[in-house]
Amino acid sequence: xxxxxLIFAVxxxxxxxxxxxxxxxNRAHTELLSKVAxxxxxxxFIGFCMILSKEVGLxxxxxxxxxxxFCDLLVSICVLLYVGNTALSCTYxxxxxxxx
Numbered sequence: 001x002x003x004x005x006l007i008f009a010v011x012x013x014x015x016x017x018x019x020x021x022x023x024x025x026n027r028a029h030t031e032l033l034s035k036v037a038x039x040x041x042x043x044x045f046i047g048f049c050m051i052l053s054k055e056v057g058l059x060x061x062x063x064x065x066x067x068x069x070f071c072d073l074l075v076s077i078c079v080l081l082y083v084g085n086t087a088l089s090c091t092y093x094x095x096x097x098x099x100x
Contacts, residue, residue: 029090036086040079047075
């Protein structure tokens, strides 16, 4: 699992670097990329804190633990939806700019 996480992190940084170089001439895309990176860092930090507090041994009954894990799953789904929405927005902005 650690190898997959490492590969994902390297590919993510490569993709972000490639996008930032590609978006240098377009201010709107640069701002959007910056906002996406900030939002993903916030959501990642929240997810990390949730997992860390569970692993540290926060005393919870089974119902609270189930709700806690569900919240962690929701944060992950929000990240995926946010990235998908941003990708669609960038694509549509590019197509609209080209048509215009």
